[in-house]
Amino acid sequence: MLSRLDLFIDRMVSQRACLDFAIAQTAAMTGPVFELGLGxxxxxxxxxxYVEDRDIYVFERAVASHPDSTPPEDRVILGDVRQTLPASLDRFGPTAxxxxxxxxxxxxxxxDVFARFVSPLVEPLLAPGGLMVSSDRMYFDSLTELSLPEGAVEGRCFIYCRDGDIR
Amino acid sequence: MLSRLDLFIDRMVSQRACLDFAIAQTAAMTGPVFELGLGxxxxxxxxxxYVEDRDIYVFERAVASHPDSTPPEDRVILGDVRQTLPASLDRFGPTAxxxxxxxxxxxxxxxDVFARFVSPLVEPLLAPGGLMVSSDRMYFDSLTELSLPEGAVEGRCFIYCRDGDIR
Ligand SMILES: C[S@@+](CC[C@H](N)C(=O)[O-])C[C@H]1O[C@@H](n2cnc3c(N)ncnc32)[C@H](O)[C@@H]1O
Ligand code: NI
Ligand code: NI
Incomplete structure (x- = not known):
């Protein structure tokens, strides 16, 4: 039986492997990057x-991050994602x-209940070629689940892609 | 430059590698295991x-752990280690x-200041053959620093050994 330390390491390592893959894969795109949940x-x-030349916006209910990992105020989208994601579609369109x-x-x-609720709010934000990385399984109609990059542990992280040409 | 996520993963992975090594290395010993800091x-x-057939005592100022990782009350040594370590030498002798x-x-x-202060309080607790794993460099007179096991990152974790035959 894995310990909580084992599980935690698996989660962190998978998150990093998926993020590194997704950052590289979308490096030619110019649309913004959205971080949902600052923690x-x-x-x-x-x-x-590691992200170059793209704006990073952070969606968070209440900012309580480590001082050296706190985004500038104008890059924080404060509030519950159930409200701020729909508002961001108006603001950004399908550009992420x-x-x-x-x-x-x-x-x-x-x-899982939350992931089901939030999936249709995330889905329209992605630009063609855009990627979504999630710690929870998501429920998308039009995105394709990708296989995980090397180093990621099955079930600890998920990657989804909006098909279409990168602009 | 490494990210905070990179550094954190290095620390967790090193901690686990050193603990797994130390648990295996001391598996034939029967003296107690001391965890300083529960978090x-x-x-x-x-x-x-992963530790079999040994008592694990946890030294902690204020227990605030995850419910499934909370030790039984009689295995918690509550208080500041600056007081509880000397008291434990009276109670356990050099048996850890x-x-x-x-x-x-x-x-x-x-x-580092704290590690210097605490080192002489930890040192007499170890049985011959006993190991000390620390996230900080320690300052011991009579313990030997060991090289790190595979998978651990230099400087993220330290292992010290009380020379002598395992009882
Ligand atoms: C697990 S933490 C994120 C950890 C982060 N990935 C890190 O590496 O530190 C989850 C964060 O999501 C935020 N959060 C959870 N539900 C939310 C919601 N409905 N709206 C906005 N933020 C939410 C919480 O406040 C918390 O800070
Ligand atoms: Ni810090
Ligand atoms: Ni839990």
């Missing part, structure tokens, strides 16, 4: 370190090159 | 999952087979 700010810091979601807590069933 | 309880959960310390916070200098 401690580790994955935001990772994206800020990469969306990363790590919104879940400890309760798997609650996470 | 979220992930490394305690790891030790509980494995001591793991992850007491540090974000401030490297403060961690």
């Amino acid at each position: 401690n700010g580790r994955t935001y810091h990772h994206m800020r370190s 090159s990469l969306v990363h979601a790590d919104l879940g807590g400890h309760n798997r069933e609650k996470n | 979220n309880g992930r490394t305690y959960h790891h030790m509980r999952s 087979s494995l001591v793991h310390a992850d007491l540090g916070g974000h401030n490297r200098e403060k961690n």
